[in-house]
Amino acid sequence: MRSTFLSYAFVAVNAIAVSASSGEPVYAQSMVSAFAQSVAEAAAREGEVAAFYRANAYQPIWTGDSEEDLARRKALFAALSKAGDHGLPVIDLEALKTRISNVGSVRDLGAIEVEFSKLLVDYAQNVNSGILTPGRIDEGIVRKVNRLDGAEVLKGFTLTSPDNYLKTLPPKNAEYSRLMREKLRLEAAIQHGGWGPKVLAKALKPGQSGDAVIALRNRLVRMGYLNRSASRTYDASIQEAVQQLQADHGLTNDGVAGAGTLAQVNVSPEKRLASVLVAMERERWTNFERGARHIWVNLTDFTAKIVDGGTVTFQTRSVIGKNVSDQRSPEFSDVMEHMVINPTWNVPRSIATKEYLPMLQRNPNAVSHLKLIDRRGRVVKRDAVDFTKFTARSFPFAIKQPPSSRNALGLVKFMFPNKYNIYLHDTPSKSLFAREVRAFSHGCIRLGDPFDFAYALLAKQSRNPKATFHNALDTRRETQIALEQHVPVHIVYRTAIAPAKGRVTYRRDIYGRDAKVWEALKNAGVALPGVDG
Known part of the structure; x- marks a missing residue:
């Protein structure tokens, strides 16, 4: 000009x-x-x-x-x-x-x-x-x-x-800068013709050969997972590349290119670029002081992390809300104030009326581990109640589960009081943490290593955090321990993740939210360079 x-x-x-x-x-x-x-x-x-x-x-x-x-x-x-x-x-x-x-x-x-x-x-x-x-x-x-x-x-x-x-x-955070670099890398890939033909196979495994293996090899090379190779067989180098790709996409890294792995291999660089642009927009939404120490829960990769001074000091697997309309975990930030050891589970009314009332109408002795409480706080004897008379609206009782190892909240919950009634907690359903996709809860975040999570939080205020925790646990009574230093909690949703070291990794759009964000961005005038417009 x-x-x-x-x-x-x-x-x-x-x-x-x-x-x-x-x-x-x-x-x-x-x-x-x-x-x-x-x-x-x-x-x-x-x-x-x-x-x-x-x-x-x-x-x-x-x-x-x-x-x-x-x-x-x-x-x-x-x-x-x-x-x-x-x-x-x-x-x-x-x-x-x-x-x-x-x-x-x-x-x-x-x-x-x-x-x-x-x-x-x-x-x-x-x-x-x-x-x-x-x-x-x-x-x-x-x-x-x-x-x-x-x-x-x-x-x-x-x-x-x-x-x-x-x-x-x-935003000044390093994640944003790394996403910008990934954006440039993907744009360059698109300008040079992308990552080549898709791999047309249901599954591939080590030792196989053929056109599909060659297509997999070529695509891995262009994606940056494999050095140039003339191999026509699914050899050790291809297996290692597949394992790295699986790790980068939240998949079981067994080196076998099954349906889930090939689905990720076949995602286009244009779609990955859209994920990066969405992640950049989401980073702008969280462009505020996150706290020198904070908790970062990324719903899409099923993890909860404690971050100190920009460095992840603790990480555990998590289970998030089911992908149904009223159970998906929401995205927001709040401040953790305390933990409750040996918690009582106060069953949310939505669960009490939608799930437990029909069971009680069929069999008054169902879910016997739960207690019915009337409006005056008294335990109600089930044989004195005709549950068929009640609807979801008229059901007059609260339902509680006393502290125990069978409690739905496990043995500890971590509270950041919010209007969505979301918190982090233990669970007796440990097997779910071995799953690749872990969306099973009613919305709260279950932790794979809740005790270690508690020790890490208490280490800031106790010389022996493990003893502090277990002294309360051993009472078998509900006990609240305040956090002397409140900790910000950020529940986020990132399908493109740019770690401090290594390549950008990607996750499934488990709730379909990023697809909605991308549509909104396009409607606002955002385009994929060299693709749209």
Whole structure:
């Protein structure tokens, strides 16, 4: 772009004003008033932008001919030209330049002034906290996003170096930068023809040969899992490459290319790129201070981690909510305050009425390990109740399970009080942690190693965390231990994961949420470079 194109427009408008008035300052003043009026009109429906200009007495920050205005225009155009690097909608800058070159009145100039401010605010908010409103995409994405205030964006931009200000806006966490690098890698793969033909086989295993094995070999080479090879047999090098791919995709890494493995091998780089763009948007949703120590639960890879100073210091397998409408685990952040050892399970009413009431209507002695409690807190004898008289709405009892090793919550639960009634807990159903896909709960997060998780949390406040835990456990009574240092908990959903070391890994879109996010991003104008548009 020409560096002075807008200055020319501004000078031309002022020249018209001066020549028409023979240089009289009264007319010049009227032109200033006309400009202010045009800005006020253009910004009237833009609340935060209008608030900035009211506070700024409608003075221009873009359309003047000063060095400061020129620097702001250059910085904004440079940022907008690279919006696609962040997976944001790309602005047609040439069309904008044409509009600017056609400025012929003070009214036009005021409209362009406001247009620039709107572009800055939109870019700042999009690159800082995301394009989309999470709650409008899926009812399980209940994450609240902190949007930058537009008036504060404009104010901050004018009070510092424009280039430096714009650099502060994107997420600063290393994961975001690594996702950006993966985006570039995938775009390059797409530009060079992708990863080759799909592997047309139901399953392949070591020792086999044939066209399907050759297709697998070639695809693994192009994906970066295998060095160039002329082998026509499923040999040890192909088996090792398959095992690495399986590990990177949350699969059982047995080296056999079964249906699940081949499904992941055959995913296109375009689809992987979409996953990366979605992950970048999700990173922007969580662009806030996560806590020097925090808990990171990624639903898609069935893990729960304790992170200290950016380093994972503890990790365990998890079980998440079933993939049914009322049991999927939600995405949100809160703060863990305490743990409960030997917990009582207060059965949620939805479970009590949907699952247990029909059982009790068929057999009053069903689920005998559970206690019925009336509204006065008394245990109810089942033989005194005709359960067939009740509906889900009229059922008058609470259902509880006392502490025991058979308790549905196991022997410990970790509480971060929230309106969704979600928490982390132990479980007696240990076999589920050996499954590849672990979506079996009613929504809460079950932990594979809950005791070790508790020790890690208590290590910050106890010289002997194991003894502290077991002293409470051995009482067999429900005991609450407060965490002296509350710990932020972030329940997230990432199908593209960029670890500090190694390649980016991918997971199944277990709830179909990322597909919805991608559709919303496309509707907002995001495109796959070289693929869409």
